Amino acid sequence: MFRGLVRAEAGMRRAMLVIFVALATFTAALVGGFFHATRTADEAIRAGERQLLENQIEVTVRGLMDTQTLQVTWDDAMRNAGQGHRIDPTWTDTYFGTFLTETLGANAIYLIDPQGELLRSWEGGNSGRPSRYRALVPQVRAALRIVDSDTSLSGRPVTYRQLTDARWPFGADGRPLRRRYGGLIDHHGRPALMTVITVLPDSHFELLRQRPNLLVTVRDIDPALLARIGGATLLTDLRLERGPPASTRRNAMAMVDGNDRELGWLTWQPHVVGPLLLVRTAPLLAGYILFYCLVLAIGAVGIREAIRVSRELAASEARAQHIALHDSLLGLPNRTHVMQRLTALLEECRDSGEQVVLAYFDLDRFKAINETVGHHVGDDVLVQVAERLRRTLRPGDVLGRLASDEFVLVRRGADGRTCADELGAELMALFAEPFMVFGQTVAITVSCGISWGPEQAADAKAVLRNADVALFEAKAKGRARYRRFTAELDATIRWRRDIEGELRRAIACDHLAMAYQPIINLADGSIAGFEALVRWHHPERGDISPGTFVPVAEQSGLMPELGEWVLRRVFADSHDFGLAEISINLSPLQLVTRDFVGTLRRLIGEECVDPSRFSFEITEGVLLDRSQRVLDLLAELQDMGFRVALDDFGTGYSSLAYLRTFQFDRIKIDRSFVQGIESDIDAQSILRAIVALGRTLRMKVVAEGVETLLQQQLVHAAGCQYVQGYLYWRALTPEQVIGLLATDKVRSYRLAV
Template sequence: MTINKTDNGARLANTILFPVVGLVLLAIAFSVALIAYTSRSADHAAMESERQLLRGSTQLQLEILAKEQEGAAVWDLADYYTRPLSASTQWLDANLGRWLYTNHGHDQTVVVGETGEPIYNALRGQQLSPDASRELISSIWPLIARTRAKFITRFRPLPSGLFVIERPLNGFTRSIHETGFALHEGELAFVSVTAISPELKQFVANRRPPAVLVSVKKLEGSRLSALETRSGVDGLSASPGADRPGATATFDLRSPLGMPIGYLTWTANKPGTKILSGVGPMLFFLAATIAGLTSVVLFYTRQNTRRLAESEARAQHAALHDSLTGLANRDFFADRFHDELTRWDADKGLIGVIYIDLDHFKDINDTLGHAAGDEVIREAARRLRVLVPDEATLARISGDEFALLLPGYASRTAIEHVLRRIQDRFAIPMYISGTHLHVSLSVGAAIAPEDSLSMGELLRKADIALYSAKGAGRGRWAFFDESMEEHVRTRENLAHALREAIGQDRLTVVYQPQTTIDGATVLSVEALLRWTDPKMGPVSPSVFVPIAEEIGLINELGLYVLRKACQDAAAWPHLGLAVNVSPSQFRHPRFIDDLRETLKACEFEPTRLEIEVTETVFADNDSNILSTLKQVQEMGIRVALDDFGVGYSSLSYLRRFPFDTLKIDRSFIADLEVAPHAHSILSTIIDLGEALGMKVVAEGIETRQQAAILQRTNCDRLQGFYLSRPVPPDSVPATEARLAADREPSAAISLSA
């Protein structure tokens, strides 16, 4: 029986041990195979990654070569001296061949004329016969052909029958070019072919192929070292020829004709092989230590348990903190706020709840990008974290808005001291994306128990105070008081009344004439919106238009004016109609569709309509704005730039965007009789509009003297109270008749006035 028990125990042990040992051995064998496969995969992936880096680096080097050409190729003089009738090899030698060699080290520079024949050739700054470049030209002819074809396709036909060449508006280079590789003096080289074109827009009767600038840089010496450094590979070398080298880490280079011309080789990084070399002895050791399997499993289980605990802690932290700044989030802030209010009693002092908002943060995102905006948020969080007391709770509750909880303060003055320190710290500019930014704060504060002991009420009142600080000019703080709430209530009532006025058609549109320079003939009328509320009386557009933008009614309000004006103007088919369009309405994705549908529904001729926009429409540098402008003009509608001269970059808008009319801001007109240089400035603006082919309208004319001064200029139209105040639609014909009657000599504008 003992023997039987021993045998049974051995069998039982074998039954347990052999499968375990077999499983472990099988697991080790599988692990060895998996590691070997993984190491090979890692080696291959690393080499492919290096190859991609090298491909990107060579492409960047080619783009840099094209960028070096841009200054010489996109040049009015270069375009002139490469034309058949004005070609000058002397000028090309001095300004292209020698200059590119001296400043950028171009080994060979060739200019291929409009006929496809070489007209200039220089080798390392020394001029050679153009015929000596034919072999090079033949080897890269596909690049030249594609460049010329791309140039031809850039010509855009105009309604006049002329063509205008459009170059790329963005990207690393603004030139039209093609790049590739070639053999130069038996060595591998970079090649870039750039179309020679004028700097400014030119209008031509016929499309013509361009002359092209060909630049060659050998891939040797310092250039090869720079490419190695940029791509991060080791032992980079260039091997010309069609025979593939023995090295496995190669990057094939082909000529523009598609023929292999050489290779780049380097010493590949093999992380998988290194790992396998280190793991091999351990695999042997693991095979001999099957007995330690249980300990390994226990250790692994313990590690997993610890990792799970750490993961749970990280998840809990992430649930209560902001990922961008590491500050508490809205939920954490609410919990802490609730706890403070629950524990509050009179002996613990005041509790201050502060809302902090970065001023004009949207402008930072629009101009510098969201990455810079994120860095501004992080820097603001760092500054606030350093300044707030230890017992305070600081949280980020939305995009650019922070909240601060200050418990246990003796007085409002003590809370103000904290706010003053914060404002003083933010007076120091931030250095973001290579730019010094002055980022100010608007701060709103509410205090418990003075304002309330309800968390919802305190947060609402802090938000009202923040809104008040912004309305008072930003860059300041404000504590809540009852008058602020009354202001918010009034604003909400105004917004509600505006919605009702639009829905019930209680808004009116009046029209102010735009006349000829003598003030006698009405050419067009500008539609102006007016609102008289039954309870509040007349409400200024400067009040209700911003409210419409804030509550999302501006598009509906703008369409109301457009529809009403088109219906009224149907009675005056001989007059043009000008309608103002707000920036928000102009950027609306359905603006073009709404405009087209309104004109169709009113059966209004698009050529009679002119929309007026201010340069704030273009503040975001949005490429879609130009597309919208072009679509408007393609419909036959004219576009006027309103309030010209008061923005910070009006001249750049005139160059970039196609306007039909220029409206001079009334501030220039008002200065005519008081400012010594106002007349000269006004004449310059009018001449500028005339030079750009735009109609010029002077608005805000209020005196006889102003009208007389403008009559001595080339201004096209006049508008203002002196000629006529805005009138209801049924008074437009009478206004026309009155202005025509005033043309009599006794009432006409005196030229000598």
């Protein structure tokens, strides 16, 4: 008994020791956490003060622009200083130089034309020296590029009206919108606020006939302005310094211009709360430590603590088990859990005669959603998809998530084929209704492959593999549909996957080739350029059509690699083609990849080519959603010097809307409008209408697929300037192109717009 008592006492001592160590550790963590919390609070206050100061500077800039707007949005201002170089010096000196200097406290005011050339200047209300403006020219022109991009308008543009030299945005009330800019600049070695606002009429809008002049106002950040900003933000001792403060006791914010160039630092005395909290809570902290010292004398606390720890461990084990078998984002069973449930269901149905149907589906083009608008939007889409799927589950169904956007739904049924069709139709109907994502309606479709067992496969891995094969076929058939697994389908998918692997090797080993079909100028029969076409001669399968391997590349994610290979080869071949223009087809999947522009710039530098020699042909698939990102990307390609053509024009239902959305350099009439044109009067009328539309929109028009002389004559009669087709040449090898360009019959001609 004594030994038992000793063992119990030793156990109690060990328990008390454990409790003491645990409480001491907890107390140390609490004290450390308190100091960390005070530091965190002080840093949060400092960050809030910096944000407050940044906001106040923006408010100050807007105030300068609003005050300046009252003076420049005026019919008299438009007549005396608004357009061209006909400036009334007396009027501008009074209403711009004197009035705005006194009203805004501006250090310098400049009246400039739309190109940034100085028309008149004032400093301190008097006429300024033009030489003082020269130092600001780079910063002013950088601001003009932002002004001309319409990213900072005074309202939402509803329409654009054509001036003599530009298109100008107008609002819903019929008034021209102001183009303006405000920000920080370096003004002769000192940080300053600069605003740029267009001169516009306020009632007689017919005065706006050409791009208007602009008024530039510069306000140095001097002690008076700092005092006003400090008073508005309640920041103590606000100073302007060259660099960051040497003492960490002062809060600071760097002032940078639009190019992230450091102009100076604003420093001030922050309102910290850490020391005050430390003084006021020190007695409480001491009492807390004393309290826990007293608690150590009570043995029952140790027992309860042990029980609590035991319970927490049990709960933690249960959570770990749940996490191991469920998806963390959606709470759905993961692959491991799904395979366990599927195996159990197959065993249950082995003797009952029932079938276990598995639908394997994923979201179409989900990767593009993540890349274009961000993973947070993609996660919100997945959450809504899971919620919608849960509402349709039947008792006994298993819904799981295998990967990013890949889901499975398992259901028991008497007949596998019938249950598969019902489940597939149910899933397609489930995604027919669009989703609401961050206030915007987004249409999302799924591709689905369905298999069942034990009839088609006896084990869970085989059932899932068969469903994956059917899913691949659904994607190959155009997505937004479901397909049942069949033995024939398995063989077809294996062939496609073989092609995918061989295409991957062909790209890596440079086994593809380029061909070039001439584009003919009907005016004189000269070659206006070439269309680049990729070719693949397989050593065993022979020639494989682009219509076969390009879709495989798009479905398997190889399109970026194939597109980069084509661009590099065309750029390299172009060095031997003189000044001939070359058209390159861009896949929608290639264009929307995140690093497309970066890859393009790198290839331009590596191959040393002139972008103005190349045209990118895109199909309507690129513009299906007409998102601002796609339109900005096409505009960026034009800014780089490339031309952009709309290929296969007329085959989609919204071609005219695309022409209204983006200013293409050229439209290419689909060959379906040319084939059979000899006997189709309606086709001839449509062709003439397309050509007339292209001319009206100042776009070149190319007709492809011209194979007979009569087709060529009818296309020419319709007014089409350029054609290509077998009537002239089939696609040529680079060597044949070089030989063709070397003949005396071919003249150098460019499809210039």
